[in-house]
Amino acid sequence: MAARIAPASRPYPAYAQERLARLASPGGDPLVLFTTLATDQRLFERLFSGGLLDRGHLSLKQREIVIDRITARCRSEYEWGVHVSAFAEKAGLTRDQIASTCAGGPDDACWTEEERCLLRLCDRIDADCTLNDADWTDGLRFFTPHALLEILMLCGYYRTISSITNGLRLPLETWAARFAQFAATEAS
Template sequence: MTRIAPATPPHPPQVQAALDHLTPPGVEPLVLFRTLARSPRVFGKFLAGSLLDPGPLSLRHREIVILRTCALNFCEYEWGVHVRFFAQKAELTDVQIAATVLGGPADWTDAEAALLASCDRLHAASRLDDPAWDRLHSFFDDTQVLEILALAGFYRTVSLVANGLQLPLEPGAARFPT
């Protein structure tokens, strides 16, 4: 059970509009969104920083950063939601999805391996040393690197919120591999 009960309808108009925009027809909004909706201010700020719109990274690269960041932060909730809704569209294999949690070999390109290594380094040290920066920057331009850093930071925040609230796992969402 989540530590803060999710908001229930009727929602303020701006919250309802956001929930409608985020949720496919006939699907209940995610517990994370409904819980954040308890504070329209926090919910609005959260949505403003989500980075789920098309940006300078491919969907695949974006999802690699998100999955690895969530896994490093032990956030099965958000990891599972992203596997459910985005992994297939990002053309991630089952082995690659598992590797975002367990590490180990997977068929990554050099650029994808640099993304994963950067996520690991950011998580461990909250910074990229020069070799990690150079490796990442050899595959991604300045705009893309800024997006990668922002994604890692945002999904660390998402992980802290979801874990701190002890959100129940969403029905149909993936579970961490063992």
């Protein structure tokens, strides 16, 4: 099966050469994962700097929908609450949309068709750690291949963050939103 995004080949882009040389696998070549990421400078660099909270292939609202949905599905009230409190208003998320990220789903009336697609992609990635061909094709209606790659990366990164916050049993930030604040909201 052909890769959906072809990996970079030698000579690698200048921004990636040094790092790829240091990340050689036992076979001598960098992993395909890293060379595929090297096809997009920002995503390549962000992977190694630990986050995707910059201007990227997704709007602020799209990014926050992904983060809120994944952290809620992982039951990371800590990370979900921080993001809802810090970014939801700025991203333009409504109360019903916030509630839907933790207690609703893609079919809730508060979402546009594009946002429903985004939520379905998040749910599939969270449930199966993949996107099947139908999901990928559906996603291409609204997102570029690199935006879909960013969605995959955000889901994985925030599952990791959720594992850390949950595994360490971090106390909730006093100023952060709580799941219970939105449980009574009709996600419609």
